[in-house]
Amino acid sequence: MYELPQDITQEKPDVFRKKCPARYLLSRVSGKWSMLIVDALHNKNLRNGELMRIIEGISQKMLTQTLRELEEIQLVKRHDMQTVPPHVEYELTELGKSLREKICAMDRWIEENMLELIANNPSIQLKRNKT
Amino acid sequence: MYELPQDITQEKPDVFRKKCPARYLLSRVSGKWSMLIVDALHNKNLRNGELMRIIEGISQKMLTQTLRELEEIQLVKRHDMQTVPPHVEYELTELGKSLREKICAMDRWIEENMLELIANNPSIQLKRNKT
DNA sequence: CCGTATCCTACCAGATACTG
DNA sequence: CAGTATCTGGTAGGATACGG
Numbered sequence: 001m002y003e004l005p006q007d008i009t010q011e012k013p014d015v016f017r018k019k020c021p022a023r024y025l026l027s028r029v030s031g032k033w034s035m036l037i038v039d040a041l042h043n044k045n046l047r048n049g050e051l052m053r054i055i056e057g058i059s060q061k062m063l064t065q066t067l068r069e070l071e072e073i074q075l076v077k078r079h080d081m082q083t084v085p086p087h088v089e090y091e092l093t094e095l096g097k098s099l100r101e102k103i104c105a106m107d108r109w110i111e112e113n114m115l116e117l118i119a120n121n122p123s124i125q126l127k128r129n130k131t
Numbered sequence: 132m133y134e135l136p137q138d139i140t141q142e143k144p145d146v147f148r149k150k151c152p153a154r155y156l157l158s159r160v161s162g163k164w165s166m167l168i169v170d171a172l173h174n175k176n177l178r179n180g181e182l183m184r185i186i187e188g189i190s191q192k193m194l195t196q197t198l199r200e201l202e203e204i205q206l207v208k209r210h211d212m213q214t215v216p217p218h219v220e221y222e223l224t225e226l227g228k229s230l231r232e233k234i235c236a237m238d239r240w241i242e243e244n245m246l247e248l249i250a251n252n253p254s255i256q257l258k259r260n261k262t
Numbered sequence: 263c264c265g266t267a268t269c270c271t272a273c274c275a276g277a278t279a280c281t282g
Numbered sequence: 283c284a285g286t287a288t289c290t291g292g293t294a295g296g297a298t299a300c301g302g
Contacts, residue, residue, distance in 0.1 A: 013242035015167060018188035022238075022245045029241060030161045036146060048284050057149035059276060064285065073248045085283045086282085095247060102240050106233040110160060111144035111153045116226060117204045118152055179264055190296060195265065216263045217302080 028073060033058055033066040035103050038075065038092065042100055045079070045089040075099060159204060164189060164197040166234050169206065169223065173231055176210070176220040206230060 013022040028034060033055070040046060040054045051063055067090060070076040075096035081087040092100060110117070144153040159165060164186070171177060171185045182194055198221060201207040206227035212218040223231060241248070 013245040015238050015242060016171070016185055016187060020245075021249055022242045023188075025241050025245060025248055026166065026238065027163045029237070030163055030166055032158045032161055035157065035161055040147070054147055056147060057154075060285070061277095062275065065275090072252060074250065074252075075248075080284095083283095084282085086285080088284065095244060098244070099237075099240060102233070102237040105236065106160070106230075107146050107157065109230060109233050110156050111146060113226060113229070114144040114151075114153045114156060117156055117206075119205065121203060121205075191265075192297090193295060196295090211264095215302085217265080219264065 025073060028069055029075075029099065029103075031066065033062055034070060035107065037063070037066055037070065038096060038100050038103050039107050041076070041090060041092045041096070042104065045091040047087070047089055051090070070096070156204060159200055160206075160230070160234075162197065164193055165201060166238065168194070168197055168201065169227060169231050169234050170238050172207070172221060172223045172227070173235060176222040178218070178220055182221070201227070 011020060014020050015022045015026050017023065036055050036058070037051065040051060046054070048060075048063065051067075052058065052060065055063070067076060067078070071078055074093055077091045077093050077096075079089040079091060081089070142151060145151050146153045146157050148154065167186045167189070168182065171182060177185070179191075179194065182198075183189065183191065186194070198207060198209070202209055205224055208222045208224050208227075210220040210222060212220070
């Protein structure tokens with residue numbers, strides 16, 4: 001899906017090109033958990049447990065893993081208070097806050113158009129994933 | 132990830148709730164191929180082969196599969212011209228065009244901020260997926 | 263040209279148990 | 283509280299071959 005480009009700086013960013021870093025970033029950002037985490041962090045910093053409670057169905061493993069990935073691409077900042085018991089907060093970076101606008105727009109759009117999207121589609125109401 | 136709600140109509144759409152259809156729709160829409168296909172269909176109808184050429188790296192299987200899923204949730208309309216050789220076009224529905232705005236906003240944002248996102252991250256430049 | 267049908271594999275992600 | 287570590291199965295998705 002994503003291959004190393006010859007020279008990143010001289011390449012025009014383009015999600016349609018499989019060798020472009022933009023494609024890799026899209027796959028990271030568009031993940032379901034990524035979008036939900038960024039959405040959840042909209043107005044305040046949240047702790048591990050708070051995120052677990054807000055995002056129903058996410059596992060501890062996927063939460064941690066996704067947070068680390070979001071940190072890596074500069075969207076989330078991790079604040080470890082170095083206390084006992086541990087207190088860690090996650091915060092959106094400026095870049096993250098900027099992206100959040102786009103993600104929230106999508107999430108809210110989906111919620112607003114939910115009934116229309118599943119209209120005449122009894123099959124969707126039958127689909128269920130485990131967990 | 133997604134479970135059947137007791138009664139869809141009386142439920143407030145909420146992507147954070149795992150039993151809400153909005154969660155299922157998000158997972159469909161946020162898929163990497165889904166977003167690229169909707170993005171690609173922005174200003175004109177496209178044929179199977181054209182989509183294959185525009186979206187580098189997508190397989191025939193995933194293209195067809197994703198198009199069928201987008202059809203199912205009323206985002207894409209399939210036009211079979213019933214000719215020999217076959218001529219099939221894909222078009223965004225009104226709902227699809229509405230969503231396209233949100234998706235394009237995300238894609239363009241990623242492209243514009245690509246260099247900043249991978250800054251200080253030589254590791255990302257080393258990551259590569261097969262294909 | 264526009265697909266379907268199989269087969270097969272990697273890895274995504276859940277379950278569970280353990281730690282500072 | 284906020285994580286790691288390990289095991290495992292399911293499935294996303296690639297490769298290939300065939301068909302109208």
